[in-house]
Amino acid sequence: xxxxxxxxxIPTDGNIVVGQSxxxxxxxxxxxxxxxxxxxxxxxxxxxxxxxxCLTRVDGNDTELEANAVANAQAIGAGHAFVIALxxxxxxxxxxxxxxxxxxxxxxxxxxxxxxxxxxxxxxGRGILGVIDGNSPKGIESDNDKEWxxxxxxxxxxxx
Numbered sequence: 001x002x003x004x005x006x007x008x009x010i011p012t013d014g015n016i017v018v019g020q021s022x023x024x025x026x027x028x029x030x031x032x033x034x035x036x037x038x039x040x041x042x043x044x045x046x047x048x049x050x051x052x053x054c055l056t057r058v059d060g061n062d063t064e065l066e067a068n069a070v071a072n073a074q075a076i077g078a079g080h081a082f083v084i085a086l087x088x089x090x091x092x093x094x095x096x097x098x099x100x101x102x103x104x105x106x107x108x109x110x111x112x113x114x115x116x117x118x119x120x121x122x123x124x125g126r127g128i129l130g131v132i133d134g135n136s137p138k139g140i141e142s143d144n145d146k147e148w149x150x151x152x153x154x155x156x157x158x159x160x
Contacts, residue, residue, distance in 0.1 A: 001120055001121065001122050002120070002121045003118065003119070003120055003121075003129075004118070004119040004120075004121060004126075005116050005117075005118060005119075005132075006075050006076055006077075006116060006117040006118075006119055007114070007115075007116050008072045008075070008076075008083075008115050008116070008117060009068060009071060009072060010111075010112055010113075010114070010115070011064070011065060011068045011085045011086075011087060013087055014065070014068075014085060014086055014087040014112065015085075015086050015087075015090060015091050015110065015111060015112045016068075016069075016072065016083060016084065016085050016086070016109075016110075016111065016112075016115070017083070017084040017086070017091050017094075017095070017098065017107065017109070017110045018072075018076070018081065018082070018083055018107070018108045018109050018110075018115070018117060018128070018131065019081070019082050019084075019098070019104055019105075019106055019107040019108060020080050020081055020082070020104075020105045020106040020108070020128065021047060021080055021082050021101070021103045021104050021105060022050075022080055022103050022105055023103040024049060024052075024057065025103065026045075026047040026057070026082055026101070026103055026104070027045045027046075027047050027057045027058065027059035027082075028059060029101045029102070029103065030045050030047075030059075030082065030084065030098060030101055030104075031045060031059045031060065033094065033097040033098055033100070033101055034084075034086075034094050034097070034098075035061070036097070037093060037094050037097045038088070038089045038093045038094060040088055040089075041086055041087070041088045041089040041093070041094070042061060042062040042065055042086065042087045042088045043060050043061060043062060043065055043084055043085060043086040043087070044058070044059075044060035044061075044062055044063075044064075044065030044066030044067065044068060044069040044070070044084070044085045044086075045058065045059050045060050045066070045069055045082060045083070045084050046058050046066070046069035046070040046072070046073035046074075046082065046083050047073065047080075047081075047082040048073050048074075048076070048077070048078060048079055048080065048081050048082070049079065049080075050079025050080045050125070051079075054079065056070055056073050056074055058070055060085075062087070065085040065086065065087065066085075068085040069083045069084060069085040072085070076117050076119060076126070076128065077119065077121075077125075077126045078119055078125070078126040078127050078128050079125055079126070079127075080105075081128055084098075091110030091111070092110075092158075095107065095110055108128055108130065108131045109131045109133045111133050111134065113133055113134035113135075114134065114135075115131055115132065115133050115134070116131065116132040117130075117131050118130050118131065118132065
């Protein structure tokens, strides 16, 4: 078995979600979950089939984000992996609905940070072991850091 470290391309001013699902209708169901939750969000979804034709299935409402999702899904190369590239909202807006999609098994990350997917490769194929999302901690939050966090969450209207 070989291990691979796959850096993903985060869309400018966007985020990505990486997960695992198990059925061909994944792109359609995730599409519906997103548009029914945040109608104005722009996104692209790519899902790697693990049987049959083993195609990367694609859907979305923005061709640039669809292309980003496809490039990332193909770089990962793991069956049943999906990537969502999005703008005009945050993953927190859609994660609950995506987790409720019956065929979704796991979410590995939802981020705008630099992210690397750790993939194992065997004779059968590839599988995601986990992700490295962002950087390691550099210290403990101070009172000034807490004040910044509280202010930031109110600035982006996630808290009052």
